[in-house]
Amino acid sequence: MKQVSETEAARHRAKMEKRKAVQDAEVASKKIEKGLLIVNTGPGKGKSTAAFGLALRMLGHGRKVGVVQFVKGAWHTGEKDALSTFGDKVEWYAMGEGFTWETQDLKRDVAAAEAAWAKAEALMADPEIGLVILDELNIALRYDYLDLEKVVETLQARRDDLHVVVTGRNAKPALTEAADLVTEMGQVKHHFAAGVKAQKGIEF
Amino acid sequence: MKQVSETEAARHRAKMEKRKAVQDAEVASKKIEKGLLIVNTGPGKGKSTAAFGLALRMLGHGRKVGVVQFVKGAWHTGEKDALSTFGDKVEWYAMGEGFTWETQDLKRDVAAAEAAWAKAEALMADPEIGLVILDELNIALRYDYLDLEKVVETLQARRDDLHVVVTGRNAKPALTEAADLVTEMGQVKHHFAAGVKAQKGIEF
Known part of the structure; x- marks a missing residue:
């Protein structure tokens, strides 16, 4: 068991009191509620996985989720x-x-991307759905399978109560500019480099 | 509908044939299967969310999951x-x-962290569990609530078939050195900066 002296405990308390005041003021300053356009990009792991984690969160609150791969x-x-x-x-x-x-x-790729986008539009139009995940849409945009401007316009015109997550490497600047939340998953260390193969429950 | 010329289609095919050969060779070169120590760190969103997405994946394969917050x-x-x-x-x-x-x-924080770690050890020892999520363990390590060396040693001595995900900002170097997969979630753009508050289904 770690020993904590009274001095140390008091110093910690004073520091944390200050920190709490800053934190509370910050939370109080945010007032807007809106459906977010979220982009998970970058070369690291976790772009799609975080999107599915968000699906879990949304389902926990009883809202419906749509996914287009x-x-x-x-x-x-x-x-x-x-x-x-x-x-x-x-x-x-x-x-x-x-x-x-x-x-x-x-x-074939272009036709498939267009069919997928049509499905995405249908999900975004369904008022029962609170979150739409457009998994690897960035890939379809990167290869110009879809019209970037049209896609961004539609995403920006989404319902107020709809959150949309777009995943995939190399997000287009026009998309990240339109987004509310952009996270870049950076690869610091990857087990593939050490010869470890794709495993059930981790990669798929 | 996007028009694709024959020349364009042929060029695409040739490029992708090459790419597939590289990809296949790379996949074939990985042979090791092992339980991974995964660290999701960095200031961006998605560290815990990606861990819970991984839980979903593991559950989809019928394995049990343990979570310690x-x-x-x-x-x-x-x-x-x-x-x-x-x-x-x-x-x-x-x-x-x-x-x-x-x-x-x-x-109180130290005592709580020690109790949480004891629970983590129990979950890691349970052979039915395929994935253990140690959510925000990095925070407990950062504030020295737990003995870093002991924690890293225990994580390294995990069962061969156990994956462990550690989340939280500011992962300690000793931990990332021991890890198989480290992802740094970088914050490119955050909606809090635009005055948007924490919302149900997104932040919690």
């Missing part, structure tokens, strides 16, 4: 199976083709 | 309620006290 090859079998536990509270559409290097067919 | 004030009510849907597949312990600036009581 723009790249079917992105392994989300674990999440999909787990979310099926929530029944019709989750609408999941695996719409895209595989990764671009799997299909090697540009026309 | 080292800071009770961290709002995870949404996730907790949603994960309760999975019954005894999830063991959740909200063990810590509030944020340090809420309690202002160093002795």
